[in-house]
Amino acid sequence: MKRTFDLKTLIRPNILDLKPYRSARDDFDSGILLDANENSLGAPFENDLELHRYPMPYQEELRARIAAFRKVDSENIFTGVGSDEAIDLLFRIFCVPGSDEVLITPPTYGMYKVSAAINNVQVQQVLLTPDFQLQVAETLEAATDKTKIIFLCSPNNPTGNNLRTEDILTIVKNFPGIVVVDEAYIDFSEQESFATQVKNYPNLVVLQTMSKAFGLAGIRLGIAIASAEIIQYMMKVKAPYNVNKLTSQAALRGYSNIEGMQIKVKELLNERERVIDELSSMEKIEKIYPTDANFLIFKVDDALEIYQKLATEGVIVRYRGNEPHCENCLRLTIGSVDENDAFLQALRNILQSD
Ligand SMILES: Cc1ncc(COP(=O)(O)O)c(C=O)c1O
Numbered sequence: 001m002k003r004t005f006d007l008k009t010l011i012r013p014n015i016l017d018l019k020p021y022r023s024a025r026d027d028f029d030s031g032i033l034l035d036a037n038e039n040s041l042g043a044p045f046e047n048d049l050e051l052h053r054y055p056m057p058y059q060e061e062l063r064a065r066i067a068a069f070r071k072v073d074s075e076n077i078f079t080g081v082g083s084d085e086a087i088d089l090l091f092r093i094f095c096v097p098g099s100d101e102v103l104i105t106p107p108t109y110g111m112y113k114v115s116a117a118i119n120n121v122q123v124q125q126v127l128l129t130p131d132f133q134l135q136v137a138e139t140l141e142a143a144t145d146k147t148k149i150i151f152l153c154s155p156n157n158p159t160g161n162n163l164r165t166e167d168i169l170t171i172v173k174n175f176p177g178i179v180v181v182d183e184a185y186i187d188f189s190e191q192e193s194f195a196t197q198v199k200n201y202p203n204l205v206v207l208q209t210m211s212k213a214f215g216l217a218g219i220r221l222g223i224a225i226a227s228a229e230i231i232q233y234m235m236k237v238k239a240p241y242n243v244n245k246l247t248s249q250a251a252l253r254g255y256s257n258i259e260g261m262q263i264k265v266k267e268l269l270n271e272r273e274r275v276i277d278e279l280s281s282m283e284k285i286e287k288i289y290p291t292d293a294n295f296l297i298f299k300v301d302d303a304l305e306i307y308q309k310l311a312t313e314g315v316i317v318r319y320r321g322n323e324p325h326c327e328n329c330l331r332l333t334i335g336s337v338d339e340n341d342a343f344l345q346a347l348r349n350i351l352q353s354d
Pocket residue numbers: 081082083084085109153156157182184208209210211217220221222
């Protein structure tokens with residue numbers, strides 16, 4: 001019998017029944033605050049953020065700002081400690097350890113597998129095609145009654161390319177479990193975000209992050225966008241004060257300057273074109289794969305050795321040659337002009353001396 005999507009039957013019974021921790025500030029957040037065992041005299045240094053007080057458990061202001069930018073409602077937004085926290089919470093909400101499965105489409109972001117292993121959840125794999133697109137029918141066929149989540153990544157890491165919108169939609173429409181679309185690199189891409197589609201598809205979870213286009217990897221702010229019901233479960237399972245005050249202040253500043261973010265994105269995309277031109281002029285580079293992100297992969301003979309030689313020159317890239325369809329591939333993050341020049345010069349020297 002064909003399964004249909006039913007959120008309540010997908011959620012682990014212990015999570016359905018969970019009574020979440022009630023934080024001290026759930027009932028009152030002003031007045032003489034002697035309820036949370038904080039240090040009422042303050043931190044040992046001056047600060048404007050009342051750092052001696054716990055942060056807002058539900059980050060209402062930040063979630064409203066993100067919602068306005070992504071054209072959804074606050075109730076559709078979860079904020080966490082990087083998108084890695086959101087990935088882990090999805091495992092804990094939907095996957096019974098030792099019994100349930102998730103499906104990934106390698107080559108893809110490594111954390112889905114690590115999070116699965118931490119949560120003792122089996123991973124099924126349906127490879128992308130050699131040009132890094134989804135095998136849609138095969139992916140849908142591989143999913144079983146035990147498959148709770150399919151992870152898709154667009155633009156995809158480590159390959160850099162967008163997955164085709166219509167392929168993602170076909171999977172969202174036909175898979176009766178949760179489909180995660182990881183959009184960590186969406187602001188580098190011309191593809192439209194799936195964020196507003198959470199209104200149409202109750203099984204869709206979109207992941208975003210401030211670590212990439214917003215240039216705020218150091219603050220650890222990740223975002224999940226989904227139906228209000230799914231977000232409520234994420235709120236229920238998360239640690240009470242997961243997003244700290246320093247992070248939310250920096251995140252708010254980030255969302256207050258979208259134009260600043262877009263200017264930097266444009267600069268990186270221009271640099272990406274220059275780096276691609278330069279790499280194309282090097283005879284020994286076999287292939288540069290199309291990219292929609294702030295990184296790219298390229299194929300070169302003896303990639304592992306070149307990776308090591310680059311490192312001894314002080315230039316660190318990522319060897320991805322062990323990933324399916326990525327034999328002899330290196331992944332390069334686009335840097336500043338100076339960093340890219342240093343990389344190009346080091347690579348030229350290494351290839352010439354071979
Ligand atoms: C596809 C993808 N998703 C998520 C992340 C992690 O994001 P965060 O820094 O928000 O945990 C990365 C980081 O490299 C990534 O490539």
